[in-house]
Amino acid sequence: xxxxxxxxxxxxxxxxxxxxxxxxxxxxxESDVPPTLRFFQWDKLTLTVGKLQKVESVNxxxxxxxxxxxxxxxxxxxxxxxxxxxxFSLLLxxxxxxxxxxxxxxxxxxxQVLLLLLEILGVTPDREALNQPxxxxxxxxxxxxxxxxxxxxxxxxxxxxxxxxxxxxxxGSFILSADRKRIAAxxxxxxxxxxxxxxxxxxxxxxxxxxxxxxxxxxxFLESFAREWGVMFRKPGWMEEEIARSADLVRTHYYPGSxxxxxxxxx
Amino acid sequence: MDIPKGLFYNREHFxxxxxxxxxxxxxxxxxxxxxxxxxxxxxxKVGVKVKRGDRIGDVESIKTVSNLYAPVAGEVVEVNTELDxxxxxxxxxxxxxxxxxxxxxxxxxxxxxxxxxxxxHLHIKEE
Numbered sequence: 001x002x003x004x005x006x007x008x009x010x011x012x013x014x015x016x017x018x019x020x021x022x023x024x025x026x027x028x029x030e031s032d033v034p035p036t037l038r039f040f041q042w043d044k045l046t047l048t049v050g051k052l053q054k055v056e057s058v059n060x061x062x063x064x065x066x067x068x069x070x071x072x073x074x075x076x077x078x079x080x081x082x083x084x085x086x087x088f089s090l091l092l093x094x095x096x097x098x099x100x101x102x103x104x105x106x107x108x109x110x111x112q113v114l115l116l117l118l119e120i121l122g123v124t125p126d127r128e129a130l131n132q133p134x135x136x137x138x139x140x141x142x143x144x145x146x147x148x149x150x151x152x153x154x155x156x157x158x159x160x161x162x163x164x165x166x167x168x169x170x171x172g173s174f175i176l177s178a179d180r181k182r183i184a185a186x187x188x189x190x191x192x193x194x195x196x197x198x199x200x201x202x203x204x205x206x207x208x209x210x211x212x213x214x215x216x217x218x219x220x221f222l223e224s225f226a227r228e229w230g231v232m233f234r235k236p237g238w239m240e241e242e243i244a245r246s247a248d249l250v251r252t253h254y255y256p257g258s259x260x261x262x263x264x265x266x267x
Numbered sequence: 268m269d270i271p272k273g274l275f276y277n278r279e280h281f282x283x284x285x286x287x288x289x290x291x292x293x294x295x296x297x298x299x300x301x302x303x304x305x306x307x308x309x310x311x312k313v314g315v316k317v318k319r320g321d322r323i324g325d326v327e328s329i330k331t332v333s334n335l336y337a338p339v340a341g342e343v344v345e346v347n348t349e350l351d352x353x354x355x356x357x358x359x360x361x362x363x364x365x366x367x368x369x370x371x372x373x374x375x376x377x378x379x380x381x382x383x384x385x386x387x388h389l390h391i392k393e394e
Contacts, residue, residue: 051332052307052325076307077330100394102301103331145329161331164322165279 001096003232004225007038008218014046014071014082015256019249021089021169022074023242028091028167031241036091037225037233039218042082044069047186049138050077050160055263057138059188068186071254072261075171077160078140081183084203086174086217094168103161106168107147114149114157114172117224121217123207126150138187141175142196154202176211178203268391269296271362275378276387281338282362283381286369290339290378293347293366294326294357297391302328305357310346311368317343319377323368326357337370339377345369 009020017040027033047063048071049055055070058079063070068081090110097106111129118125129146137143140158144150149157159172178201184194205211212220225231253260270276275283280298284291299305311323317337324335346368350356357365372378382390 050327050330052309052327074332075330076327076332100301100391102303103329103333104303107329107331147329159330161329163331163333165334165336 001229001231002035003234005034005036006222006233006235007036007238009038009040011041011043013043014048014069015250015254016246017042018048018071018073019246019254020242021171022249023245024091025074025162025164025167025169027242027245028093029164033091033167033239033242035093035096038089040087040089042087046071046082047079048073048082049079051075051162053078053138057187057189059186062185069256070261073160073171075160075162075169077158078142079138079186080140080158080173081186082173083179084177086176086214088172088221090170092168094163094166097168103163104147106161107159110159110170111147111149113224113228116228117220118149118151120220120224121208121212123151126153137193137196139183139193139197141201142193144200151202151207154200156202156204175201175203177205268300269362270384270388272384274362274384275381276384277338277381278390279336281336283338288371289344289369290341290372291366291369292338293361294335296361299358299361299365302326302331302333304328305354308350308354308357308367310348310350311343313343313346315343317341317370319380335367338381339370339372340374341370341372343368344371
């Protein structure tokens with residue numbers, strides 16, 4: 001496999017973060033975007049929702065009151081309040097997973113990397129995939145599906161996916177600490193969401209007495225990719241066309257209150 | 268796996284059924300099995316003009332958003348709004364209640380680019 005481009009972005013707005021991932025995915029159809037592992041951070045507490053998720057369950061008044069931006073992800077799944085976590089995205093050509101591979105097959109290949117990551121960090125993950133029955137909840141960590149990473153049957157890393165003709169984009173959140181009350185307050189059914197999170201969500205600080213620093217965590221990711229997939233990394237940075245496309249997307253789709261984010265998709 | 272005769276297919280696992288001057292289309296049984304349980308569908312807008320291969324919508328299953336592409340060029344004249352509330356029709360009945368949209372084709376030639384049932388079967392085997 002060709003080396004993965006490694007991008008370590010500084011804290012950015014949620015709008016910039018999602019537009020950069022969307023730009024990579026879009027440009028993979030038109031040009032040679034290298035396979036990329038990106039770590040990114042948030043300039044402030046931000047709520048993201050899945051690409052096709054309806055936002056009626058989100059308490060917009062609460063978000064406005066506490067200046068929490070609402071941003072739509074290019075990937076699927078349900079809402080995440082991004083705070084103390086390692087957030088990553090991974091762009092790969094579809095052929096990496098084999099012609100005609102399904103979303104489930106792609107998830108499984110990444111799952112093996114993330115299981116190794118936890119072992120490197122001294123955490124014992126559940127080896128068997130946990131697939132809970134469908135649950136009508138707006139929050140990602142309320143429910144475990146087969147490809148996600150759990151410890152003692154609680155979700156620690158959530159991953160979602162988007163695919164076009166040429167590429168697969170994963171976005172993942174590795175939870176370091178969790179303020180379940182603050183998360184639940186972002187939804188109209190706060191009590192219900194809080195109850196779900198109490199049963200299904202886990203944070204690294206609840207397992208390890210001392211959480212490694214951010215640099216150690218990202219280095220552990222690199223080690224797990226290198227050992228599981230045999231990949232190397234290089235750091236050429238963003239391409240100009242990616243930055244330009246991302247800036248366009250911030251103007252047209254990823255801005256506060258945009259119809260795209262509030263549920264009316266614009267093309 | 269169900270691959271009905273009499274329909275046209277493309278490499279992106281769309282089926283196309285000719286109905287007078289319309290091309291009704293959706294995703295194949297193979298595709299719905301690969302995707303898993305469909306939970307959201309974003310449909311194209313009625314009246315929009317599309318080129319063959321244009322992205323016309325999205326489908327979400329197991330937290331994965333996959334693009335849908337127009338199998339022929341033309342104008343979208345109908346969409347299956349039942350999928351807004353019952354996206355599982357795509358899994359339960361991909362060639363019936365799970366249809367996605369109907370396009371009034373611009374060019375007859377687009378159909379010659381599509382595959383027969385036998386060719387689609389081979390295409391799946393090769394993948």
